[in-house]
Amino acid sequence: MKQKKIWVFPIIMMLFMLSLIDCESFLNPDEPGNLVPMTVEEDPLLPRIEVNGTTLHSETFGDINNPIIIFLHGGPGSDYRAFISQKGSENTSRYPNERTITNAGLSQLQDEYFCVFYDQRGAGLSPRFDKGEITFDLYIEDLDAIIDHYLNIKYTDTGILETQVNIIGWSYGGTLGTGYINVHPEKIKNVVFYEPGPFSQKGYDYFIENTTSYFAQIGEDWLEEYLLSKDHITADEHERADYQKLLGAFRSNPQFHEDSNCPLWRMGAFLELEDLGKQDRDNTSNLSSFQGKLLLIAGELTMNEYPKYSDIQMSYYPQSIYREIPDVGHTGPWEEPDEIALVIRNFLNQQ
Amino acid sequence: MRYLIITIILIASLNQLSAQTIINNSETNNRFYTRIGIEPSTMLTIGYQRNFKVKFLDRDLSTYSEFGLDPYILSFKNSDLKVGGIIPIYEKKNFKLLNNLHLSLGSLSTRNFKSTRFAVGDEVAAGFYKQKWFFATTFEYENIFFTHIKHTKFYRVTYYEDAKNGWYKGTGGMFQFGIEGGATIKNKYDLHCEIKLPFTEKFNGYGGSPFHVNLGLGYRF
Numbered sequence: 263m264k265q266k267k268i269w270v271f272p273i274i275m276m277l278f279m280l281s282l283i284d285c286e287s288f289l290n291p292d293e294p295g296n297l298v299p300m301t302v303e304e305d306p307l308l309p310r311i312e313v314n315g316t317t318l319h320s321e322t323f324g325d326i327n328n329p330i331i332i333f334l335h336g337g338p339g340s341d342y343r344a345f346i347s348q349k350g351s352e353n354t355s356r357y358p359n360e361r362t363i364t365n366a367g368l369s370q371l372q373d374e375y376f377c378v379f380y381d382q383r384g385a386g387l388s389p390r391f392d393k394g395e396i397t398f399d400l401y402i403e404d405l406d407a408i409i410d411h412y413l414n415i416k417y418t419d420t421g422i423l424e425t426q427v428n429i430i431g432w433s434y435g436g437t438l439g440t441g442y443i444n445v446h447p448e449k450i451k452n453v454v455f456y457e458p459g460p461f462s463q464k465g466y467d468y469f470i471e472n473t474t475s476y477f478a479q480i481g482e483d484w485l486e487e488y489l490l491s492k493d494h495i496t497a498d499e500h501e502r503a504d505y506q507k508l509l510g511a512f513r514s515n516p517q518f519h520e521d522s523n524c525p526l527w528r529m530g531a532f533l534e535l536e537d538l539g540k541q542d543r544d545n546t547s548n549l550s551s552f553q554g555k556l557l558l559i560a561g562e563l564t565m566n567e568y569p570k571y572s573d574i575q576m577s578y579y580p581q582s583i584y585r586e587i588p589d590v591g592h593t594g595p596w597e598e599p600d601e602i603a604l605v606i607r608n609f610l611n612q613q
Numbered sequence: 614m615r616y617l618i619i620t621i622i623l624i625a626s627l628n629q630l631s632a633q634t635i636i637n638n639s640e641t642n643n644r645f646y647t648r649i650g651i652e653p654s655t656m657l658t659i660g661y662q663r664n665f666k667v668k669f670l671d672r673d674l675s676t677y678s679e680f681g682l683d684p685y686i687l688s689f690k691n692s693d694l695k696v697g698g699i700i701p702i703y704e705k706k707n708f709k710l711l712n713n714l715h716l717s718l719g720s721l722s723t724r725n726f727k728s729t730r731f732a733v734g735d736e737v738a739a740g741f742y743k744q745k746w747f748f749a750t751t752f753e754y755e756n757i758f759f760t761h762i763k764h765t766k767f768y769r770v771t772y773y774e775d776a777k778n779g780w781y782k783g784t785g786g787m788f789q790f791g792i793e794g795g796a797t798i799k800n801k802y803d804l805h806c807e808i809k810l811p812f813t814e815k816f817n818g819y820g821g822s823p824f825h826v827n828l829g830l831g832y833r834f
Contacts, residue, residue, distance in 0.1 A: 497817070
């Protein structure tokens with residue numbers, strides 16, 4: 263009986279002390295802003311646009327009188343921060359009034375073009391959605407709504423009636439851009455892609471065949487950190503999932519030769535679970551109707567790993583030009599924005 | 614060099630598999646063991662287990678403590694310390710229902726943050742335990758009770774400058790369902806193998822390896 267009392271007492275004490283732990287003194291990992299930045303739904307100071315029944319993180323640079331360029335970021339799930347930042351300079355703040363540089367990265371094109379940047383639905387600082395709510399067709403609808411929005415603003419503010427915009431897409435932005443052109447070829451004047459994601463099953467298969475699998479990367483620091491982090495944080499909610507996903511940002515594909523210092527605000531981790539045309543969707547059936555030209559830009563280091571990729575991709579467009587940037591990989595637009603902007607200017611100005 | 618060390622450890626551990634689970638009809642009270650596997654990253658673990666007879670519970674209690682390291686990183690900054698106790702809650706002939714309650718302290722150092730977590734877990738194993746072998750199905754739940762997170766300068770500069778350092782409650786938990794088995798050789802050497810299917814505490818995919826797998830070797834004395 264005495265032994266029973268001896269064992270029971272410390273157990274009761276421990277339970278009592280545990281009950282005293284004040285939950286208010288702990289931080290909540292799912293509270294917006296603790297681990298990752300808030301989205302436009304949670305932070306009223308972020309720039310935004312209201313289109314297609316949602317609010318998206320978005321901003322513009324330049325004069326609306328100039329030709330319009332819509333920028334499509336990669337991922338899916340990434341954001342446009344690397345488009346408006348550049349290596350060697352302070353990473354662009356998510357708050358426009360805190361920026362010391364206002365024309366970094368490819369936003370330097372604002373001197374000749376009206377540049378529109380937005381975070382795709384469920385990505386970056388745009389709102390999050392539950393699984394199954396975001397589809398590739400919805401992404402195309404959002405882009406169409408954004409294009410119409412700015413064409414209407416242009417007409418209203420300047421009297422200039424235009425029916426077309428230019429598109430610049432990076433990585434998955436190329437997949438999305440091609441999917442859009444396949445549906446609305448008449449709305450795009452010319453298109454520039456930097457190392458675009460696959461347009462077709464053929465491109466996807468070639469990409470996979472030449473890419474090191476995650477399994478083969480066992481032992482790499484980023485993968486061990488990422489896997490071990492699952493014992494510290496389980497990705498059941500958007501904030502935790504997005505936070506954890508950043509551990510692999512710009513490190514998970516050695517063939518991309520990415521600079522891992524490339525900045526982001528936030529990744530939309532749950533988008534990995536969605537069918538967003540990244541894999542086996544064919545977005546090329548109507549590209550023959552596209553009257554404009556494609557400028558495909560790639561980094562030398564990446565194309566050394568995927569030598570046939572650019573030819574496969576360009577084969578779907580009726581008119582295309584290829585330019586290669588030396589000594590860079592998949593983060594080229596952030597590493598060498600001046601060189602890439604010059605290539606883009608020369609291309610667009612000639613069309 | 615680290616890959617050579619890992620290879621040597623792997624070869625050595627493959628010759629010595631150690632069971633964490635008690636085989637109650639053992640005559641010895643002590644066991645050293647080592648275990649290597651994927652859970653959730655690659656982990657190399659060493660441990661010590663001791664059996665007691667708890668009179669007031671009229672049960673055998675096996676307590677253990679173990680320390681695990683990621684063999685590729687080989688740093689105390691990426692490690693896990695676990696202490697626990699295993700007790701049979703039901704026995705009929707060779708069929709046993711065992712309960713394994715454990716506390717763990719984990720340390721993680723990444724490019725984005727450093728983390729220390731305190732977790733409590735409980736595993737129930739139901740199976741057949743003979744003198745020379747055992748086989749059981751397992752069910753485990755672990756809750757991360759609280760976690761201290763400190764963000765690196767890299768994270769603040771590259772991603773989010775306003776990230777909050779501090780103690781976080783409720784960073785997650787997991788369920789695991791699995792099977793395990795083991796054999797004893799010459800009443801001294803234990804071989805142990807387990808495979809588990811992990812889920813988050815909301816039964817979403819855990820991410821990473823679809824299975825957690827461990828091979829273990831022990832020595833009784």
